[in-house]
Amino acid sequence: MMIEIKNLKKIYSGVTVVNVPQLSISKGESVGLVGNNGAGKTTLFRMILDLIRPDTGEVLSNGEVAAGNENWKTYTASYLDEGFLIDYLTPEEYLYFIGGLHQQSKATVDEALLKLADFFNDEILKKGKYIRDLSKGNQCKVGVASCMLQNPQLLMLDEPFANIDPSTQFRLKNMLKEANKTKGVTTIVSSHDLNHITDVCDRILLMEKGMIIKDIATNSSTLKELENYFGVGQVFEEQVVMDKVDEEENH
Amino acid sequence: MVFSFISHELKAFWRSKNTGKSIAIRVVMGILILYLLLNVLVAGFFLDKILEHAFPNEELIIPFCGIILIYFLFDLLMRLQFQELPTLRVQPYLHLPIKRNFLVRYLALTATLSVFNLWPFVLFLPFIFKVLAPDSGTVVTLAFIIAIAGFTVFNNYLALYLKRRSNINGWVFLVSAAVLILAIASDFLWHIISLQNISYAFFGRLLIMPALAFLPVIIAVGMYYLNFIYLKQNLYLEDLTAHKASSYKSSTDIPFLSRFGSVGDLAANEIKLVLRNKRSRSALVMGLFFMFYGLIFYPNPHYGEGYKVFVGMFMTGIFIINYGQFMFGWQATHFDGLLVSKINFSDFIKAKYLLFTGISTVFFILTTPYVYFGWRVVMIHFVMYVWNIGVNTTMVLYFANRNFKRLDLSKGAAFNWEGVGATQWILSLPLIITPFIIYGPFALLKHADIGLALVALVGITGILTRNYWIKVLEADYYTKRYQIAEGFRNK
Numbered sequence: 124m125m126i127e128i129k130n131l132k133k134i135y136s137g138v139t140v141v142n143v144p145q146l147s148i149s150k151g152e153s154v155g156l157v158g159n160n161g162a163g164k165t166t167l168f169r170m171i172l173d174l175i176r177p178d179t180g181e182v183l184s185n186g187e188v189a190a191g192n193e194n195w196k197t198y199t200a201s202y203l204d205e206g207f208l209i210d211y212l213t214p215e216e217y218l219y220f221i222g223g224l225h226q227q228s229k230a231t232v233d234e235a236l237l238k239l240a241d242f243f244n245d246e247i248l249k250k251g252k253y254i255r256d257l258s259k260g261n262q263c264k265v266g267v268a269s270c271m272l273q274n275p276q277l278l279m280l281d282e283p284f285a286n287i288d289p290s291t292q293f294r295l296k297n298m299l300k301e302a303n304k305t306k307g308v309t310t311i312v313s314s315h316d317l318n319h320i321t322d323v324c325d326r327i328l329l330m331e332k333g334m335i336i337k338d339i340a341t342n343s344s345t346l347k348e349l350e351n352y353f354g355v356g357q358v359f360e361e362q363v364v365m366d367k368v369d370e371e372e373n374h
Numbered sequence: 375m376v377f378s379f380i381s382h383e384l385k386a387f388w389r390s391k392n393t394g395k396s397i398a399i400r401v402v403m404g405i406l407i408l409y410l411l412l413n414v415l416v417a418g419f420f421l422d423k424i425l426e427h428a429f430p431n432e433e434l435i436i437p438f439c440g441i442i443l444i445y446f447l448f449d450l451l452m453r454l455q456f457q458e459l460p461t462l463r464v465q466p467y468l469h470l471p472i473k474r475n476f477l478v479r480y481l482a483l484t485a486t487l488s489v490f491n492l493w494p495f496v497l498f499l500p501f502i503f504k505v506l507a508p509d510s511g512t513v514v515t516l517a518f519i520i521a522i523a524g525f526t527v528f529n530n531y532l533a534l535y536l537k538r539r540s541n542i543n544g545w546v547f548l549v550s551a552a553v554l555i556l557a558i559a560s561d562f563l564w565h566i567i568s569l570q571n572i573s574y575a576f577f578g579r580l581l582i583m584p585a586l587a588f589l590p591v592i593i594a595v596g597m598y599y600l601n602f603i604y605l606k607q608n609l610y611l612e613d614l615t616a617h618k619a620s621s622y623k624s625s626t627d628i629p630f631l632s633r634f635g636s637v638g639d640l641a642a643n644e645i646k647l648v649l650r651n652k653r654s655r656s657a658l659v660m661g662l663f664f665m666f667y668g669l670i671f672y673p674n675p676h677y678g679e680g681y682k683v684f685v686g687m688f689m690t691g692i693f694i695i696n697y698g699q700f701m702f703g704w705q706a707t708h709f710d711g712l713l714v715s716k717i718n719f720s721d722f723i724k725a726k727y728l729l730f731t732g733i734s735t736v737f738f739i740l741t742t743p744y745v746y747f748g749w750r751v752v753m754i755h756f757v758m759y760v761w762n763i764g765v766n767t768t769m770v771l772y773f774a775n776r777n778f779k780r781l782d783l784s785k786g787a788a789f790n791w792e793g794v795g796a797t798q799w800i801l802s803l804p805l806i807i808t809p810f811i812i813y814g815p816f817a818l819l820k821h822a823d824i825g826l827a828l829v830a831l832v833g834i835t836g837i838l839t840r841n842y843w844i845k846v847l848e849a850d851y852y853t854k855r856y857q858i859a860e861g862f863r864n865k
Contacts, residue, residue: 206707206863208711
């Protein structure tokens with residue numbers, strides 16, 4: 124079992140933002156996390172990564188309690204937001220630094236980066252910019268690259284598709300699939316893009332108000348099911364609701 | 375429209391996240407400024423006496439006219455360093471149907487609302503009314519007031535223009551301050567060039583031809599329009615934000631540190647942090663300023679050895695104090711990243727020790743020229759250097775575990791109160807007092823040497839038992855880390 128969550132709860136000023144009684148993710152699974160803004164996806168990620176103290180419950184990573192433990196850091200790579208990047212370094216310096224933490228020489232890092240050349244699309248390396256001067260999309264590329272560099276067994280990305288261009292989205296999807304299918308990396312990815320997430324992930328977790336309300340294995344009808352939940356394609360019904368509201372306001 | 379702008383600014387002030395703190399800070403700043411203003415007022419009131427004392431052989435009016443230019447040069451320098459640019463606030467209005475001219479005029483005119491524009495009047499008006507008015511009559515008095523007002527406004531806009539055009543950093547300030555001091559020295563000491571004569575050439579003539587007073591007014595208006603035009607041409611987001619298209623940033627290595635493994639890598643990163651961010655850089659430059667601290671005390675035998683202990687601690691440890699007090703806030707923007715990376719906290723702490731030891735060593739070497747005041751001074755400096763890397767580092771890091779305030783590294787350090795909280799005030803007490811608790815009693819009993827030896831001994835013990843302290847800090851950190859990370863996420 125890669126990740127096991129027991130009775131996990133986080134409450135901010137009286138509002139329960141995450142409430143997951145039980146969740147298991149086995150090794151080699153590819154899990155997609157979907158849900159509207161404020162559903163608790165990022166908070167859940169942060170608790171799995173021991174960045175936030177849960178109010179109750181615990182997260183087991185590879186059978187060990189994650190909180191206060193350092194072991195999971197050796198096999199877990201993650202990128203949630205720009206706060207994960209050291210912004211006054213150049214991308215090269217940052218990637219060498221991350222490689223160095225995993226005892227990789229510069230040559231090893233260079234070799235690994237060579238494989239990412241397509242993904243970088245000539246916008247990251249040898250540009251003479253600090254990470255803080257890159258666009259959000261390019262910062263995301265650096266973050267994802269640093270994850271790949273670490274050869275993780277567990278990879279966690281929070282909305283990686285949000286800021287990157289269509290070609291990079293396509294390449295990222297392929298990278299995620301390849302990592303999962305050929306290297307057996309367990310991936311946990313959140314996204315608002317239902318097409319991408321159903322394409323990449325074999326299992327979808329749907330969050331609403333901190334709870335996981337659906338846990339489904341991806342098949343041909345999953346996308347439809349999710350679209351129905353999020354109300355995509357219900358333009359007409361929405362219109363009707365809006366009209367009703369207008370009428371109410373008129374009275 | 376002007377009123378809604380003003381009301382927006384008031385709201386921005388009252389509704390900002392740390393309003394409570396910034397009011398407290400503003401009260402403190404206000405009192406400080408009032409106090410300074412009062413000082414200047416007293417100086418202005420007794421300017422005639424001061425000048426009389428300094429230039430006993432001359433008629434008062436001559437040195438008075440002579441110092442005005444020197445004053446305004448200093449004024450310009452101070453403005454360049456401390457006056458704030460009123461820019462970013464217009465950003466949300468740029469896309470709205472508001473005339474550009476109006477926005478620019480608002481920006482340019484509100485720029486005159488600065489305390490800096492009060493100083494010259496407070497300093498010079500009393501003299502003008504006391505000495506000049508009875509002697510030379512209303513017209514000349516008015517001419518002087520107009521001329522000084524003109525130069526003040528001119529300086530105001532010149533400083534803003536220069537600040538907008540180029541990034542004035544601490545180094546430029548250091549160099550131009552040195553140049554100015556040299557120029558004044560060459561005036562008063564060596565009599566090579568005379569700023570006084572240049573100043574008198576204008577203000578002296580003002581006595582005869584009061585109409586000349588319009589000259590500064592004309593250049594002030596000219597400067598205003600230069601500002602106006604420059605602002606108008608550059609009223610684009612990319613020009614308003616701090617980072618402009620800049621030079622090629624190369625990747626660098628610090629080979630000396632790479633031999634320390636991942637501890638060295640972390641220390642190297644932090645050195646890059648210091649050098650590549652505005653606020654940390656200015657903390658370092660301020661530290662370099664402190665290298666002159668000894669010059670205030672050492673030439674005067676009136677100050678005893680206790681001052682040397684104090685000054686020595688500051689000069690060799692200023693970086694530890696100045697930079698360390700905000701730890702780990704410097705890394706707030708990427709603290710989450712550090713937490714999930716494969717970094718041991720003990721390595722993280724060791725890197726801080728390495729950084730502090732390295733930079734304190736450099737600062738100690740920089741203070742060695744004080745050997746001019748005797749070998750004993752260097753010896754005291756060395757003892758305090760040992761104290762700094764043995765005791766103060768650990769103390770600073772202990773308080774770093776209690777600092778939950780994020781820092782914005784892109785802003786300057788001068789008069790920047792962001793990230794200042796109770797921690798910093800509490801921290802400064804033990805830092806300053808502890809060495810004196812050890813040294814003081816012995817010095818009072820005329821056994822200063824024993825006191826110094828004890829200070830050194832405690833310092834050395836601190837260095838030798840570092841590994842123990844690292845464990846203590848680590849255990850302490852584990853109880854605090856969620857709180858630290860949480861605080862750093864709050865922008």
